[in-house]
Amino acid sequence: DTAVSQTPKYLVxxxxxxxxxxxxxxxxxxxxxxxxQDSKKFLKxxxxxxxxxxxxxxxxxxxxxxxxxxxxxxxxxxxSLELGDSAVYFCASSPYSLNTEAFFGQGTRLTVV
Amino acid sequence: xxxxxQPDIHITVSEGAxxxxxxxxxxxxxxxxxxxxxxxxxxxxxLLKYFSGDTLVQGIKGFEAEFKxxxxxxxxxxxxxxxxxxxxxFCAVVHRNTDKLIFGTGTRLQVFP
Numbered sequence: 001d002t003a004v005s006q007t008p009k010y011l012v013x014x015x016x017x018x019x020x021x022x023x024x025x026x027x028x029x030x031x032x033x034x035x036x037q038d039s040k041k042f043l044k045x046x047x048x049x050x051x052x053x054x055x056x057x058x059x060x061x062x063x064x065x066x067x068x069x070x071x072x073x074x075x076x077x078x079x080s081l082e083l084g085d086s087a088v089y090f091c092a093s094s095p096y097s098l099n100t101e102a103f104f105g106q107g108t109r110l111t112v113v
Numbered sequence: 114x115x116x117x118x119q120p121d122i123h124i125t126v127s128e129g130a131x132x133x134x135x136x137x138x139x140x141x142x143x144x145x146x147x148x149x150x151x152x153x154x155x156x157x158x159x160l161l162k163y164f165s166g167d168t169l170v171q172g173i174k175g176f177e178a179e180f181k182x183x184x185x186x187x188x189x190x191x192x193x194x195x196x197x198x199x200x201x202x203f204c205a206v207v208h209r210n211t212d213k214l215i216f217g218t219g220t221r222l223q224v225f226p
Contacts, residue, residue: 004156031212041201043216056213090156102214104156
């Protein structure tokens with residue numbers, strides 16, 4: 001009964017490829033997020049969605065496109081992968097805003113070679 | 114610029130010793146404050162949070178944190194560390210007018226037997 005689940009857990013791919021990471025939450029939360037954790041463990045928000053509507057879109061290359069088919073899912077599609085995209089990507093959800101608590105998935109370690 | 118500072122990149126303690134991890138923030142008003150823990154290869158788990166009221170908050174796993182407005186600090190403490198506490202600890206804030214969870218750079222805790 002994983003609350004926030006991401007697939008895949010590991011992803012190794014070549015430069016220039018297009019890949020997707022999927023995220024699902026079964027907590028009934030309205031808000032979902034994508035965070036990027038770099039090699040120095042620094043965590044930075046990329047996107048947030050509330051009830052399928054984009055709320056936060058940080059300065060992220062437009063090669064990154066989030067998609068929320070419903071409020072329980074927030075997928076991340078990345079086009080034309082670059083070496084610098086290698087990182088751990090975390091999905092998270094919260095009831096309606098971060099004024100409560102964010103629940104994180106296990107992360108997806110993306111390695112671009 | 115709004116920021117969260119964790120001055121200690123790496124801390125090593127002996128099992129049974131007390132622990133204090135430092136966190137300072139720079140915001141115009143008191144934000145919402147959080148401490149998260151990340152075990153190796155895992156997602157982030159919330160230890161505790163402060164929104165208002167009593168400035169000493171209790172969390173899970175025997176952790177507590179104290180909010181000090183005068184020092185813009187929210188330090189995490191534990192009276193007796195266990196070997197299983199070895200992990201990366203992140204302080205985070207949410208500004209009350211936004212929905213962004215801003216993380217500090219993290220403190221890696223190592224515990225020796």
